[in-house]
Amino acid sequence: MFKIQILCKEDVQKILSMHQVIEVVESVYKAKSEGLTDVWPTVFYEFAPGRADLDIKSGYLKNKQLFGHKTVTWFGDNTEKGIPTLIGMIAVFDAQTGAPLGMTDAAYITGMRTRAAGALGAKYLARKDAENLLIVGAGNQSIFQIAATLTAISTIKKVRVAAQQAGNAKSFVAGIHDQLQQQFAINTEHILFEAVDNLEASVRDSHIIITVTPSRKPVIKKEWVQKGTHFSCIGADMEGKQEIDAEILTSSLLFVDDTKHCQEVGEIEIPLKQGIIHETHIIGELGDLILGKVNGRINNEQITIFDATGMALLDIATANAALKQAEQYEIGTKSMI
Incomplete structure (x- = not known):
């Protein structure tokens, strides 16, 4: 026993x-x-x-x-x-x-470690002066993602939240100050929180975009994305899910949490199957970047992507x-x- x-x-x-x-x-x-x-x-x-x-x-x-x-x-x-x-x-x-x-x-x-992963992707790949954070998805796990990113990155001044239904984003944002303070002891006095009315405009004005949706078709188009943007794609964690336009990956610095699993069920699954990108597009895993085995962002013009499916x-x-x-x-x- x-x-x-x-x-x-x-x-x-x-x-x-x-x-x-x-x-x-x-x-x-x-x-x-x-x-x-x-x-x-x-x-x-x-x-x-x-x-x-x-x-x-x-x-x-x-x-x-x-x-x-x-x-x-x-x-x-x-x-x-x-x-x-x-x-x-x-x-x-x-x-x-x-x-x-x-x-x-x-x-x-699951909520804590998943959002910590997304935040670490942003910490090591986003531009160092990133101020505007966009969270796409207002589900139960989104608060963890915001808390983790604010903990890992001290330069954030504005946080926008987008949801499939605008009312969900507004109600989520309404109570966010108290929730971050009470649940995570995070002081948010210096941060502006907004619910998104126009996703395209918000994407164009964001330095860091973290997607946490169950979508099976892209919710963000390539033409919306500005130079220097970082994506942490968290929602695609099973076969058939996809959150961003596959064409975004073709001109980005691409990193994953686990290569094999991401190829099978991550954000890169469908673009790989469609031949839009190939395995050679993957620069490395996040651990390789943290240890300096591979290079990440070298200027504020590059678009970076971290595909995280989650690991036990x-x-x-x-x-x-x-x-x-x-x-x-x-x-x-x-x-x-």
Whole structure:
């Protein structure tokens, strides 16, 4: 029998700061670039296409002697039942013994680590004087993306939020100051937040654009994009999804989080299948850029793209950090299995 730590969403919220998660995510990207990780095949199953699905991602962090998996379900009809649409858990194991170390809620950690990834893409690829941030998508995860980007990049002065329905963006922006302060301890007094009425105009006036939509057709056209723009494409995480015009990729500096997975289900999946771009367009993975193995932006005229599909390695490492702190502060529940 083994005694393991179990953390619910509220436990994880008490423990993890956005700054800490960004550090954890960056360390995982570095480890991956150094060959100290393995990403195992993803299991995906649709119970009802477009309405209910299951996603299992797993991997091995050799440098930390950890392995694990994240199992997440998305059931769209849960809204009518008054329960979350995204539900899941992360299980962490000791790679030296195979013993379970703990389990955590997956939804909150997924939000934190995913948005940390998008923010890191912007940190290392956006122009250094970037002031205008555009978030395309006003779903539950968008607040994490804003918090992470403001944590990673200190030059941001304006944040715009675009949604498929303008009313969603306005209601999202209305409560954003309080939410960022209360949930992430971020002071937003110096930042202007706006709901987007005209997506084209906002794209033309943005230095950093982060897309977090479930779109299966491009929502941003190439002719809207100005020189010097950076994109972190986060929403395309399964086959058939696409958020930006494929032609944008042909004249951009392109980076990915995991080459194989992005080719299969990322923003680059469809452009690769259509022959619009080729594998040679990919300069490298973000970890390669962070470690200086490849070059990134060298001037304010270049357009840069970071395609991030998400890796279980990030979930496992973040969950492990939460479990360690929970042990220290005696937070959560311990159970024998």
